[in-house]
Amino acid sequence: MGGVPLLLALLGALWAQSARAGSHSFRGFYSSLSEEVPGVPRFSIVGFVDDVPIEGYSSDTRRLEPRAPWMRKIEDPQYWERNTENARGTxxxxxxDVKTVMGRVxxxxxxxxxxxxxxxxxRGDGTIGGFLxxxxxxxxxxxxxxxxxRFIATATPAQVSADRWNSEKSIAQRWKASLEEECIEWLRKYLHHGKESLLRRVPPGTMVSRRKSGDRTLLTCYAYGFYPREIEVKWIRSGVEMPLEWSQLLPNPDGTYQIKATVEVQEGDEKNMYECQVEHSSLPEIVTVVYKEKSPGPSIGLIAGVVLAVVLAVGLAAFGVWYTFFRNKRPVKHGYTPPREGPA
Incomplete structure (x- = not known):
């Protein structure tokens, strides 16, 4: 499906935004297909706080439902019914809109x-941001x-919509107020209800390993089981930071994260000391793990655990792709819903 790469990119952007120290975000995603696809909702919704899915809607179920347990703490009994009706109307x-844009192109x-x-x-400094x-x-x-x-056409067929919306100043005013006021208000409410999960601090476990890849020797530093997502992992060689060959951060099934950072070293370079430095908000100070030439590699059990976590993380990422994009006609008092102008 043509939209999948963008969805993955948007999820990556979401994770990158939420990784700013001390910042929190709300993201709404929604998507509509031109025709039925077996196993894929024709219209779908997902709402995120930071990188945690909190609510979702599918044209298969036709109900907005919680995706995070703490969302059931929303005190307004009308929250789910009202927003379900908004989603059905959208x-x-x-x-x-899909048909209209198809005609444009x-x-x-x-x-x-x-x-x-x-x-x-x-943001952590008290400032706010918003986007559409x-x-x-x-x-x-x-x-x-x-x-x-201003609305900006990033594709030529969208210029008609951009010109029309820019000629009606009230549309931009509604969106600006919606993003800066109502969205921020509900983000604070979500953070309050989910504070035990969203504001928690879980320190990482750490380990290092060495392996051969062809004629190359690679050192990998693992940090695992940490929350929140933002973390910094460096390799230091005799006091100098080394360029990373490869680095990957992935979610775990329990809501924590794992990361591994790999560097290439010279075979037999025992005179230099290699250190992995891990900095995370849950740690009182930087953790340093020293690689020793004769240190054993990770146990089979730990490797299996890391592999299993990666497999499950991929499953979670696929889940996030299918439950995408939330849109409503007008703001209501029962949860944050944006203005409804469509791209057509």
Missing amino acids: EPVMRA NHTRGLHTVQQMYGCEL QYAYDGGDFLSFDKDQM
């Missing part, structure tokens, strides 16, 4: 999708510059 509008048939991502950020983006078939289509109060 569904046919989004389907019409001269697509008469086939599988196509319109997607939207919007949200807000409460549309995509068609996985490519940028239209975006909103909140500071300039």
